[in-house]
Amino acid sequence: MHDHAVQLPVFPRLPAFALRGLPLTPIALALGAFARRLAARHPSMFKRLGDYGTLRFVLDPTDLPVTLLLEPRAGNPRLRLSRKPLAGDARIAGPLSGLLGMVHGAYDGDALFFSRDLVIEGDTAAVLALRNAIDDAELDLAAEAEAMSGPFAPQVKRLIGLAETKTGVALSRHEEEPLW
Amino acid sequence: MEIVCPAGTPASLRAAVKAGAHTVYCGFADETNARNFPGLNFDRDEMREGVKFAHDHGAKVLVAINTYPRAGAEAIWHRAVADAEKCGVDAVILADLGLLAYAAKHHPGLRRHLSVQAAAANADMLNFYASEFGVKRVVLPRVLSVPEIAAINAETEVETEVFVFGGLCVMAEGRCSLSSYATGLSPNMNGVCSPASHVEYHDDHGALSAKLGGFTIHKVGADEPAPYPTLCKGCFSAGDATGHLFEDPVSLNAEKLIPQLAKAGVTALKIEGRQRSRSYVAQVVRNFRAAVEAQAAGRPMPEGMLAQLTEGQAATAGAYKKTWR
Numbered sequence: 131m132h133d134h135a136v137q138l139p140v141f142p143r144l145p146a147f148a149l150r151g152l153p154l155t156p157i158a159l160a161l162g163a164f165a166r167r168l169a170a171r172h173p174s175m176f177k178r179l180g181d182y183g184t185l186r187f188v189l190d191p192t193d194l195p196v197t198l199l200l201e202p203r204a205g206n207p208r209l210r211l212s213r214k215p216l217a218g219d220a221r222i223a224g225p226l227s228g229l230l231g232m233v234h235g236a237y238d239g240d241a242l243f244f245s246r247d248l249v250i251e252g253d254t255a256a257v258l259a260l261r262n263a264i265d266d267a268e269l270d271l272a273a274e275a276e277a278m279s280g281p282f283a284p285q286v287k288r289l290i291g292l293a294e295t296k297t298g299v300a301l302s303r304h305e306e307e308p309l310w
Numbered sequence: 311m312e313i314v315c316p317a318g319t320p321a322s323l324r325a326a327v328k329a330g331a332h333t334v335y336c337g338f339a340d341e342t343n344a345r346n347f348p349g350l351n352f353d354r355d356e357m358r359e360g361v362k363f364a365h366d367h368g369a370k371v372l373v374a375i376n377t378y379p380r381a382g383a384e385a386i387w388h389r390a391v392a393d394a395e396k397c398g399v400d401a402v403i404l405a406d407l408g409l410l411a412y413a414a415k416h417h418p419g420l421r422r423h424l425s426v427q428a429a430a431a432n433a434d435m436l437n438f439y440a441s442e443f444g445v446k447r448v449v450l451p452r453v454l455s456v457p458e459i460a461a462i463n464a465e466t467e468v469e470t471e472v473f474v475f476g477g478l479c480v481m482a483e484g485r486c487s488l489s490s491y492a493t494g495l496s497p498n499m500n501g502v503c504s505p506a507s508h509v510e511y512h513d514d515h516g517a518l519s520a521k522l523g524g525f526t527i528h529k530v531g532a533d534e535p536a537p538y539p540t541l542c543k544g545c546f547s548a549g550d551a552t553g554h555l556f557e558d559p560v561s562l563n564a565e566k567l568i569p570q571l572a573k574a575g576v577t578a579l580k581i582e583g584r585q586r587s588r589s590y591v592a593q594v595v596r597n598f599r600a601a602v603e604a605q606a607a608g609r610p611m612p613e614g615m616l617a618q619l620t621e622g623q624a625a626t627a628g629a630y631k632k633t634w635r
Contacts, residue, residue: 235589236589238593244535245536251512253507254506254509258506262319266320266588
């Protein structure tokens with residue numbers, strides 16, 4: 131039944147394993163700052179989320195030993211990182227490459243759901259609103275990370291480009307050029 | 311032939327235009343459109359900007375105002391028609407007779423298309439809508455075979471638009487009592503078939519069950535495609551038999567029929583899926599634009615790459631190749 135399913139890259143085991151030993155607090159702080167930057171630069175994302183922007187979303191990259199809790203808080207987002215399962219109003223789980231690919235418009239969320247690469251639980255309407263809000267925001271996480279890196283932006287860009295090539299994971303948005 | 315593509319968000323509209331859509335259809339973020347889902351659709355400013363983007367790139371924009379106005383609340387639908395015209399759209403897609411009459415009387419310069427929700431399935435109906443309300447194009451329901459479409463086109467000057475890719479509906483195009491019964495919300499009145507607020511998924515060690523309005527409508531094992539959350543595509547047990555009672559969860563894919571549809575006099579090919587992502591829109595549009603270019607140039611149809619985007623990861627030519635009656 132999975133003949134036509136998307137082949138999602140899986141996060142390499144060694145770095146995933148290494149993440150078990152790293153302290154989560156600095157990573158969570160960095161991710162929090164990153165989320166607040168995205169919120170400031172993409173306010174329409176929260177407008178599109180509407181009332182669902184006050185709920186709590188569990189994002190569970192199944193190939194990593196951590197789970198994220200995202201609280202959009204109507205434009206003032208908060209992120210929590212944990213090695214234990216987290217509870218929220220809605221949960222989206224799948225390989226990190228699938229989650230990032232959806233953010234960057236490389237994969238269609240419904241297709242990943244039909245093929246069972248993605249699992250959703252809890253408030254389905256909230257998941258749908260989040261998916262649509264992110265899809266419309268046309269985010270480019272690599273560009274945002276570069277912009278946050280100040281003088282190290284060229285190195286960060288090179289590093290992200292290398293990681294994208296080596297892993298096949300969509301870490302940036304590929305601007306579509308008109309074809310016709 | 312013209313490719314008419316869905317756009318649930320401004321980003322999808324831009325993706326569709328860049329991927330080669332001749333025309334994009336979308337809707338306002340309210341109950342006037344039949345895809346009234348969370349986080350989807352356009353406010354008035356977004357519509358104006360979307361129309362400008364499309365026109366700047368040589369594409370057209372149609373606005374679906376294709377639900378049936380609630381008694382006493384018609385002003386919401388009237389305002390949508392007026393705002394669509396102010397936004398500069400190329401046509402509105404309407405289903406309700408009263409709304410068609412209103413639009414013809416108050417916005418005579420605004421081109422009118424008949425929505426598939428009106429289920430006009432013979433030439434007399436098309437000609438009636440054209441003569442009474444100035445309808446220029448009719449979206450045909452997904453119940454007609456290719457020879458039937460050819461027979462309709464032979465007896466009308468009205469343009470016809472047919473679905474070539476996306477979801478299928480066994481009801482008379484959205485007039486679904488199943489979803490209304492299970493959720494209390496109607497596809498035609500509220501714009502929501504199987505509203506997400508009434509859908510629940512439960513994953514129990516790989517076995518995934520889908521519920522709509524509290525009814526379990528499908529359950530699958532770990533290696534099976536995820537169930538679609540509509541009652542019509544649910545899988546039920548009765549006696550010793552288990553199966554899809556109303557409809558298999560498959561998508562329509564008529565790309566191989568494009569030459570026959572062209573010969574049958576069809577003006578436009580419509581892709582379903584305003585609730586899907588910009589990735590879906592870009593992939594499907596690119597594929598169908600290549601197909602119509604090949605058809606126009608007399609080249610063979612390119613091989614499809616759309617299977618992974620279909621419901622249940624399976625496709626059918628639907629009623630176009632009818633083997634039942």
